[in-house]
Amino acid sequence: MSSPARTLGRTSLAESWRIQRRVVWALLLREILTRYGRHNIGFLWLFVEPMLFTVGVTALWTATKAVHGASIPIVAFAVTGYSSVLLWRNMPARCILAMEPNLGLLYHRNVRPIDIYLSRLMLEAAGAGISFVVLTLFFHFVGWLALPEDILEVIAAWLMLAWMGMALAFLIGALSEFSETVEKLWHPTQYLLFPLSGAAFLVNALPAQAQHYVLFLPMVHGVEMLREGYFGSQMVAHYSLGYMAVCNAVLTLLGLAQVRKVSMTLELQ
C-alpha cells in the first residue's frame, strides 16, 4: 500500500502489444469454441442469435405499427434501433462476473482481466456488427429496406455506440467483481433503459421537455445519428457527437480504472 507494487520485467511496449494481441486472439478463439462449440451451425450463432432478435422485433413493430411519430421506414427504424440496443446491453452483460469462469486461465501471467474483457467484447461487437450488416443486406434484397443514405455516418454512429458499449462493459463488468449488487441492479437498469434509449422512438417525436431529458443518455445520440445516416432525409435528428464522445471518454476512463483495480486485487484462491 505504501510503495507502489511493481513487477519488473524486460518487456518493451512493442513486445507487450504483440503478447496482448496473441493472448486476446487465443481467448477469442477459446470463447468461440466454448460458447458455440463445434455442433450444428457452430459459431454462426454469433450473429444468427442477434439476427433472430432483430427480425422478431421488426416483425412485432411492423405488425403493431409501434409509435414512432413520423412516416418513416419501419424496418430501417427497427433494424437501427435494435442493433444499437444489442451493443450497449449485451456488452456489459457479457462482462459481468467474467473472472470466475476464467480463473484457471488467469494463472498464466500474460492473461490479464483486460484481455478477458477485450476478447468477449470483440466477439460481442463482431456478432452485433455482422448481424447488422447481414440484416441490412437481407431486408434490402427482399425489398423492405433502402440502403443507408450516408454509409460513413452509419459506420461512425455504430462505432460510437460500440465504444459506449465497451466502456460501459468495462465499468459494469469490473464493478461486478467487487459487489454482487451491481449484477442484480444491471438487469432492471437495462430493462428501464431500453424504452428510454431511443431504440423505440425518434427524439423529434417527443415533447420538447422530454427531449431535453432523454438527450442526457449518450446512447440516444448514437441511435439518432445512426438513423440520420440511414434515412436522414425523412427525419430530423437530434444529437451531439461531442456530447456522446465526452460521455464515452469518461465511461472509458472510469471503466479502465476499475479494470485495473480488478487486476491489482485479483485473488486466485
Add this chain to the structure above:
Amino acid sequence: MINLVDVNKDYFTRSGPVRVLRDVNLTVARGERIGIVGRNGAGKSTLIRLISGAELPTSGTIERGMSVSWPLAFGGAFQGSLTGLDNLRVICRIYGVDAGKRIGFVEDFSELGLYLQEPVKTYSSGMRARLAFAISMVIDFDCFLIDEIVAVGDARFHAKCNHELFVNRADRAMIIVSHNAGYIREHCSRAAVLVDGKLHHAGSLDEAFAFYDQETAIAA
C-alpha cells in the same frame, strides 16, 4: 535471475486486510533449485502465485530476468466443455507456440488416448492431472514453479513426471513449494522456511529442516 525485494501481500476479507506475506526477500539464480517449506496456510501457494506473476504484490518488487512457468501441479486451467486437445491449443496460443508439433508429446505422455478428443469435464481427477502435467511440459521455461506436485497420478506416472522434470530439465531453475521435507531434500540444493508469511533463509538444507521441525513442533 529472479529477485523479490520486500514483498508484502494482503488479502481482503470481511474483517479487513490480512497480511499473508511479510517483507519477503528471495533471489533465485539460473539453474538453481530452491525449496520452500511451510505448513498449510503459511503462504506458500500465495508466494508461488506472486512469483509466477498471476497475482500482484501489495508492495515490493518482483523482477523476472528469466522466463517463469505458471504454478505447475495446478490442474484447474481447463475449460471443462473443451476437449483435452482444445485446451492444449488454447495454452499454446497464449504462449505463442505451435500446438501441432506438441500434440504427439501430450498424447504420449498423458496416456489419455482417445479421451484427448473428449471434453475435459468427463475426465477423472487422475486424468486431469495427467493432462495438466503433460501440457505444462509443452512450454519451455527457464524456471519452473512447482506447487505440491507430489500428488500427480499413480506411482508409475509420478516417477515419469519426476523423470521429465528433474532429469530432462536438470539444467532449469526450480522453485518447489511443499510441506513435505523429504521431497524438497530430494530435489533441492537450498531451502527456506515460510512461517506465518515470513520467509526464513537457512545456510544449508539441514539447518532449514531443523528450523522447520522446531517450528512445527512448537505449533503442535
